Amino acid sequence: MVKLAAKCILAGDPTVGKTALAQLFRSDGVHFQNYTLTAGVDLVVKTVPVPDTGDSVELFIFDSAGKELFSEMLDKLWESPNVLCLVYDVTNEQSFNSCGKWLEKVRAQAPGTTLPGVLVGNKTDLAGRRAVDSxxxxxxxxxQGLECFETSVKEMESYEAPFHCLAKQFHQLYRERVDAFHTLV
Incomplete structure (x- = not known):
């Protein structure tokens, strides 16, 4: 049984639901938080079991403000990420269009490495206002080499799936590195 630790960057424009997603995941669906502006960075920590392995990944989720105002601080806090959770609002096309910028910014913090990640479209409960096609x-x-998910934090739908995917992706990278090491010995 192996317990791994992974630094997860939660990125996206303001008001897409990053904090609500992280808080709901941490509380196992018990706590839906209405929107409050994240000033800087919040840290959410949760251990995720990896199916069929007996192993687990402790995700250190850095929930960061979507405002450019905090940009310099983010550069330092985002150093050496292991996984990425990129969030947009399905009712806001601009938030989806910004994902490329956020992805570039996070990948710049881990040059030359494979950075597993997920794209999460939030607010699917607002179907009548959808602006971004699935x-x-x-x-x-x-x-972009990302897994894609849609969720409604408000309706508590599919909020766990992106994080379970990230844990599985990180674990798989770990296993590949261990196997590669064993072939050298």
Missing amino acids: AQAQAWALG
């Missing part, structure tokens, strides 16, 4: 998001995510 297929469009899926295609973009695939092109």
Whole structure:
């Protein structure tokens, strides 16, 4: 049984639901938090079991403000990430369009490494106001090497899936590195 630790960067524009997603995940669906502006960075820590392994990954989720105002501070806090959770609002096309900028910013903190990640479209409960097509998001995510999810934090739908995916991706990278090491010995 192995317990790994992974630094997860939660990135996206303001008001897309990053904090609510992280808080709901940490509380196992018990605590839905209405929107409050994150000033700087909040840290959420949760251990995620990796299915069929007996292993687990402790995710250190850095929930950061989506405002450029905090940009310099983010550069320091975002150093050496292991996984990325990129969030946009399905009712806000600009928040989806900004994902490329956020992805570039996070990947710049881990040059030359594989950075597993997920793209999460939040607020699916607002179906009548949807501005970003699921297929469009899926295609973009695939092109960036990201897994794609949609969720409604408000309705508590699919909020765990992105983080379980991240834990599994990180664990898989770990296993590949261990196997590569064993072939050298």
